[in-house]
Amino acid sequence: MIYISTRKEVAKLAGVSEATVSRVINDVGPIKEETKQRVLQAAKQLGYIPSSLASSFARRRSGSLGVVMPYLPKARLFSAYYFSEILSGIGGIAREESYDLLMLFRDPNEVMDYNRLFRMRKIDACIILGAKEEYGELEALRRLKDEGHPFCLINQHFEGESFHEVDADHVEGSWQAVMHLLQQGYRRIAFLNGPLAYSNSRDRLSGYIRALEEAGIEWDPSLQFEGNFSRKSGISAAEDIVPCLDKIEAIAVANDRMAIGLQQGLRKLGITEEKMPAIVGYDDSEVAELTTPALSSVRVPFYNLGEIAATSVLEMLRNGIPVEDPIRIKLPVSLVVRESSLVKNDSEGHFTPQKIKED
Secondary structure, three states: OOOOOOHHHHHHHHOOOHHHHHHHHOOOOOOOHHHHHHHHHHHHHHOOOOOHHHHHHHHOOOOEEEEEEEOOOOOOHHHOHHHHHHHHHHHHHHHHOOOEEEEEEEOOOOOOOHHHHHHOOOOOEEEEEOOOOOHHHHHHHHHHHHOOOOEEEEOOOOOOOOOOEEEEOHHHHHHHHHHHHHHOOOOOEEEEEOOOOOHHHHHHHHHHHHHHHHOOOOOOHHHEEEOOOOHHHHHHHHHHHHHHHHHOOEEEEOOHHHHHHHHHHHHHOOOOOOOOOEEEEEEOOHHHHOOOOOOEEEEOOHHHHHHHHHHHHHHHHHHOOOOOOOOEEEEOOEEEOOHHHOEEOOOOOOEEOOOOOOO
16 A cells, blocks of 8 residues: 655644645745755655645646647647757656646647737647747737746747747858868859748858858849748749759758658659759668668757757746746757768769869
């Protein structure tokens, strides 16, 4: 038989009232540090486990961490490397902190009322993925900030706003990808980007242009193409790229799904391996190593982004960090070179690195 100790026994051992035990366990109200430690020691000695339901009522909290994601019909979001890695990072911290995850899907055609989720006590804190640079979205986030709720954006930056943001250095990542292609000797480098409503797309474009400028190459807008980060949009982009292949040697792509779709689309349109442009993807998803040829890609620490975002919002919840002091975290990225971006330069078709050609 398993014996479960009670709050009354903890109070008796610590020499305090049951109400004091409740306040210490639920971290409610001012408590002397000596008293707090005495209660915690008694609880530990007795193996006291508080009711999570009672605790949530005492704190007037739901015990849920909300994660807002875009709703895309027929899209397999959870199979996408970007979402699965970030959610794994968030989930690990939520589990450690005894929080449940509440998945919330935002209709792309409607503005989400984030404050309502807090007012109805559905969530205690919120992490937002897939936010766009749109007026309605920006106003909703401003209202969320004004009411002082703990929330954090992942992979999106709003210039001039004081939102909490956790991101990766996409300017640097795109720059690394294009510099690598330049070092292979390629000069006519195209760019397949995502929608510019996302700050990470604008950042990648900035890195692409910066690398070209440093190499003395003028940016050619006709070599810029756009998809929506899906594999299908990469396949579709191939139709626009094929007519331009006479002036394209290499292509930097804003994520692996589009890069893989682009490879598939080019093959369907009759582009042989010998005529296939060099390609660098972005994200370094698990499938990057499985393509033929294996896909060079920029590695982004999505799992860490999720961990840091979850840790940050739960820390805000515990300590009441004011929204006027925004958390701004930007993690480094790194390029992983594989065969797709290397030059074929022997009779057997082997891929080997090639240094940038001297003028």
